[in-house]
Amino acid sequence: MQMIKTAVVGASGYTGMELLRLLLMHPNAQLCCVTSRQYAGESLASVFPRFAKADGSALTFIQPEAKLIKDSGAEIAFLALPHGVAAEYATALLELGIKVIDLSADFRLNDQQVYEEFYGTPHPAPELLQQAVYGMPELQGRSEAIREAQLVASPGCYPTSIILPLVPLLEAGLIDPQSIVTCSMSGVSGAGKSSNVLFSFCEANESVRAYSVPKHRHLSEIEQELGIAAGTPVTMSFTPHLVPTHNGICTTTSALLTGDASKISEVLEKAYADKPFVRLLGENNPADTKNVTRTNFIDIGWAVDQRTGRVLLYSAEDNLGKGAASQAVQSFNLMAGLEEQAGLHNL
Ligand SMILES: NC(=O)C1=CN([C@@H]2O[C@H](COP(=O)(O)OP(=O)(O)OC[C@H]3O[C@@H](n4cnc5c(N)ncnc54)[C@H](OP(=O)(O)O)[C@@H]3O)[C@@H](O)[C@H]2O)C=CC1
Numbered sequence: 001m002q003m004i005k006t007a008v009v010g011a012s013g014y015t016g017m018e019l020l021r022l023l024l025m026h027p028n029a030q031l032c033c034v035t036s037r038q039y040a041g042e043s044l045a046s047v048f049p050r051f052a053k054a055d056g057s058a059l060t061f062i063q064p065e066a067k068l069i070k071d072s073g074a075e076i077a078f079l080a081l082p083h084g085v086a087a088e089y090a091t092a093l094l095e096l097g098i099k100v101i102d103l104s105a106d107f108r109l110n111d112q113q114v115y116e117e118f119y120g121t122p123h124p125a126p127e128l129l130q131q132a133v134y135g136m137p138e139l140q141g142r143s144e145a146i147r148e149a150q151l152v153a154s155p156g157c158y159p160t161s162i163i164l165p166l167v168p169l170l171e172a173g174l175i176d177p178q179s180i181v182t183c184s185m186s187g188v189s190g191a192g193k194s195s196n197v198l199f200s201f202c203e204a205n206e207s208v209r210a211y212s213v214p215k216h217r218h219l220s221e222i223e224q225e226l227g228i229a230a231g232t233p234v235t236m237s238f239t240p241h242l243v244p245t246h247n248g249i250c251t252t253t254s255a256l257l258t259g260d261a262s263k264i265s266e267v268l269e270k271a272y273a274d275k276p277f278v279r280l281l282g283e284n285n286p287a288d289t290k291n292v293t294r295t296n297f298i299d300i301g302w303a304v305d306q307r308t309g310r311v312l313l314y315s316a317e318d319n320l321g322k323g324a325a326s327q328a329v330q331s332f333n334l335m336a337g338l339e340e341q342a343g344l345h346n347l
């Protein structure tokens, strides 16, 4: 059986741990390197007792150094690092001939100026922006590009939940691209293993609030991908909320209908009929986060509001799954020439 040697850089965080879980179970992945500054020298099983009896649980965390990662034999590295940090590792690893799947935002934008506007810092490796592929395999032509890529920029969690329901309708000209309003709710793990007090139990539990409004940094990649689908620049409204759950993103998007509302089902079904990780729930069916937890599925439902002439799009995904780690493994499968669903069959 074909086995691909993989590294997880930043393996002690939330997306890192989810990557470990998926790669330890993956039939074609051999986890050969895990990095963490704080746990270097400790075994996977001692840091994460849930992996205690897994094959590979004796693997030891090492310092995140490109040379050590290369020495482990890794062919493909997942970067589960903060943005800004990830770009430095991507540059070094690519130079050493290791393919990179970056879960951070460092390579998601085509335009350096947009990155600098939304992230407030100079881009650490602008020369790599054009070669990176935005790793959302369900988009037109994207899985072919991912197969050939040396560097995949895995999408953000909110963007995945917003882009996938909208793209087919924009491509079909069924909605007004300038009328999009979206509201999302994310579980607290979306913020990473942060020590920020706002994400501590007493602050987040039993409470819900909007944050990072009106210009959350994910707007940049959402508008980029929607603009490609619409064939015209898109400006939209996005309000994220923090909700007291561990995992999960629930999004409701609305847009003014400009085409035939009866075509919505047909257009979505045509776009996603052969896409294994998109589940269409049908009309008047909101999506529910509990059905997608720890999976690579995104569930999408829709409704037509006759009073306002708007379509409502409902979506649910796991922010650590389709919103991060499992979507990255989906790209890994394509880059490695494996079946797209390999290691991702869990329900
Ligand atoms: N959480 C989510 O739902 C999603 C997150 N993402 C993105 O994925 C990336 C990882 O997120 P997440 O797992 O939540 O983050 P965490 O904060 O949970 O983990 C970050 C990891 O990076 C390591 N790290 C931090 N700083 C450095 C550094 N300077 N050098 C080397 N290693 C470092 C930490 O390890 P140690 O300190 O042990 O070295 C840790 O393993 C981020 O870019 C995030 O935006 C994308 C989609 C969804």
Ligand SMILES: CC(=O)N[C@@H](CCC(=O)OP(=O)(O)O)C(=O)O
Pocket: 083, 103, 104, 105, 155, 156, 157, 186, 187, 188, 189, 190, 191, 192, 212, 218, 240, 242
């Ligand atoms: C709940 C919560 O705080 N969520 C995070 C999502 C971050 C994320 O994963 O985004 P990048 O991968 O683009 O950094 C936020 O809103 O910043």
